[in-house]
Amino acid sequence: MTKQLSHYVNRDLSWIEFNRRVLEEAQEPANPLLERAKFLAIVSSNLDEFMSVRVAGIQDQIRAGYTKTDFTGYTPAGLWKRLLKRTNQMVAEQYRSYRDIVRALAKEGIVFRSMDELTAQQLRAVSDYFHEIVFPVLTPMAVDQSRPFPLVHTKELYLAVLLQQEDGGEEEEPLFAIVQVPSILPRFFQVPYRTGSKKTEFVLLESIIEQFIHTLFNGYKPFAVHPFRLTRNADLSINEDGAEDLLEEIEKELRKRRWGIPVRLEVARGMHPYALAMLQEELEIEDNLFQIDGPLDLSFLMKFAGSLPGYDNLRFDRMEPVYPKEFDDNEDMFSVVKERDVLVYHPYESFEAVNDFVTEAAYDPDVLAIKMTLYRVSGQSALVQALSKAAEAGKQVTVVVELKARFDEERNIAWARQLEKAGCHVVYGLVGLKTHAKILLVVRREHGTLRRYVHVGTGNYNDSTATLYTDIGLFTSHPVIGADASALFNEITGYSSPYEWKAFGVAPTGLKEKLFRLIDREIEHAKAGRKSHIVAKMNSLSNQEMIDKLYEASQAGVTIELIVRGVCCLRPGVPGRSDNIRVISIVDRFLEHARMVYFANGGEEEVYLSSADWMTRNLTRRIELMCPVFDRELGRMLINMLQLNLNDNVKARQLLPTGAYAPVVNEGEPLRSQYEARDIRKWKGYA
Missing domain, CATH: 3.30.870.10 (Endonuclease Chain A)
Structure with missing residues (x-):
């Protein structure tokens, strides 16, 4: 018997689907290679924030014994189990993509080398760089009875080092130390060109430190060196009511962020079991462990791809914004x-x-x-x-x-x-x-x-x-x-009694209510046989009341088209509930960030710009603004922009009733909305 789907898609599982769409851009052969590397970096940065905020919050609920289901039907423990599986799958896919990109870059003459692949001349250059630049910055931190386990900073890269005394036996228990890979230095180092070669070659900073790690431990023999990285809970808990000075209170909380509860541990695959056990015990991490087959923290690829001189053929064509x-x-x-x-x-x-x-x-x-x-x-x-x-x-x-x-x-x-x-x-x-x-x-x-x-x-x-x-x-x-x-x-x-807004919708006091009134108006138009249509563009849609109102409008016959880049908890296309709702997401060169909403209003069209996504936090815990565009000509321009997104059949992905996304069926000529929008002068009628 098939389990009936919830009326809603879970917010965090929807976010995983969004990051997967970013990963698709890293895998897209039509994208230039260095741009694919940037998308891979974005996947890593996105996952860091997701872990340090969303996953951290779920773990807090589990520790507190919270067992109630959310409106999508998940308990914290059930959701955590599902997320762990999905994120592990994503990370594995991410590193497969990394290896594909590295192989493709090598064919273009951009090569990442291991230390044992370097020539003698290149090794001398690396040695000079280590001793002159890197070594003075390093601090080995031993762990023993007199030196407790040091503070491991969130999202910083470290090396776990196992050592033996040079005159000791192998049967002795290993000594343990950690070394922070200094983030103040570039993560990659370009080695000199080989004789007769035009290839641009790099080694990673952690590989350089590993090669010369023995220089930090005189009298001891390092026998296992492995990178690791910790992510901590980064959500601030600020008592604004009791804070005499909000600025000072936030500065205090920022200092506390360094000691946030560990959320995720990333280690190099094949880490020595003793080192791994030591880290898991000291950092109190059991299940959120990622064993990585490749360099930890691929966010360095953003700086790498952006700073590499030349190779413009591996980047998007330069686009100069025009002055209005x-x-x-x-x-x-x-x-x-x-x-x-x-x-x-x-x-x-x-x-x-x-x-x-x-x-x-x-x-x-x-x-x-x-x-x-x-x-x-x-x-x-x-x-x-x-x-x-x-x-x-x-x-x-x-x-x-x-x-x-x-x-x-x-x-x-x-x-x-x-x-x-x-x-x-x-x-x-x-x-x-x-x-x-x-x-x-x-x-x-x-x-x-x-x-x-x-x-x-x-x-x-x-x-x-x-x-x-x-x-x-x-x-x-x-x-x-x-x-x-x-x-x-x-x-x-200042102090001000409630104001009756003439044009604005303002959260948290009235934006949601204004949107509901506008949606109700479309419902009335639909029932009366007049033109009724809603097009809304935003980053995320997760507020249950807003989703239910859109379901109500769909059931009344209102045509609804949503352009939601990221999280979308609404299930479109469900018979009897959301048949009239279509949802697409566009992930492309530029981050789709504009929030707009259009109402057909029986033919008297209205268009609004907004700062707010349709999430609970935006509608109830933030000062947000929605502003009408009164100028008819400008309103028509915005409608055309929305229609251009809706017509995208290259980068648009359509949300299915299952919660998965699929490419939009390519009917007619390919249309990539961001490329069409580049010709802004034609758009605005003054080309």
Whole structure:
């Protein structure tokens, strides 16, 4: 008898399917080789975060004795068993792909060597590098009665070393030590070219250290050296209510992250049983053990593929973002936005337009105030420099810095301090809520009145990720949007009674309810025989109430098309429940990051941009924003963008009722949406 499927796909199992789609890009022969290596690095980085946050949380529940099932039908223990099997399968497949890529790179003249494959000249160069650069940085850490097991840092690479005294017998119990592979040094070292060869050859840093490990232990003989890597629980537990200073509280929690409970242990396959037993006992890890057939932590391939000079034939064609033509012909950006709304589509259009807008506001004597949210900022942020200049010039500058942006906490603390030093008012948001909305407000004096200029985006104000992620930004001076923007900042920075939003949908107080009203309106249109259609694009869909509302709309006859890049807990195509719902995911060169939603509304079409995914955390525990696009022409442009994604038959994968994904059936000419979107000037009608 076949077990009936749950109405929902489990969130964590859905995430595994997403990372498998990333892995497919590493396996895709049509992708350039070095780009395939980058995708392999992304698979590793994704899995690191999944383990340190999601899996860590499941293990916490198991330790606490939590046995209730979630809304997808899994207990923590049952889910953990399934995840362990799936992740082991994925890692095995990942390393098969790594070996395929390494073999293919070798044919192109890029070769990873083992130490015993080097020539005498190459060995001398490696020896010089070790003794001059590497050796001074290394610290051997012995483990014995007087020296307890040292702190093993999360996601750092180590060597486990077994030793014997040079004059001792083999029957003696081995001595144990660990050596950290210094992350401050490159993971790969290029050796000199062989005589008469044009091949570019590399050895890995851990292989170099292993070769000369005896230099760290005078009087002892290393007889087994194996890499290992530990992943710890990285989720912060912050008592915001009891924190006198949120910044200091987060800094304290970041220090605690070093001692997070071990979650996963990765070791080289064939590790000596004594060393493995020692690690498992000291780190208290039994079942989440990955024995790796290859180099640990393939995330180094991202830097390797990006820094290797030449070999452009093994990379994607370079794509230069174009500067938005609406601003290109006019040095005064305010005069442009005063006349009409402007839509900017990253990475096809340059993020410099946002930087220039803030910089112009900083130096404009008629600008009185600048307010914006910062969630993740790049290392050399022009925005932070411009905001600092504006504050130093006497303007009212308010910046909402989200200190709890996971894994960017330290960087954001540094930016917060720099902005405060320059005279900006820095706010850390509301207690218990992350500020994830992406909004910028400029208040300008014009002819005796004040005008508000607003930028609303789907992505972070980060010029680095704006070259890698697809996102939408809207510049507008629409008075209704401006009034809502002022009210939003007042709620975040001060005390404000509930505001009746004229245009925005804002979480956690009303975004979900607004979406429900809009979906209910489509249901009414469908029942009345009018045009009813919903198209929504997002990163993840996992909120049960939202899924149930979409099921209800499907049952009422509303056509629903969802473009969900990552986690999707909704099961499409189930007779009687979700027959009218189609779900696709696109994983390609750029990370699909824009959040948009379209409602047919009986023919009176509406389009919204949003910062929010349809996840419980976004709808209930974050300050999120959904903004309408009032300009009909721009709305039509966004609808065309959504349709382009829906027509993708090269990189799109369709979610099946089983929870698995399959390539979209290729009907007609191949259409790869990201390649079509590159011709942005034609898209926007000014080619």
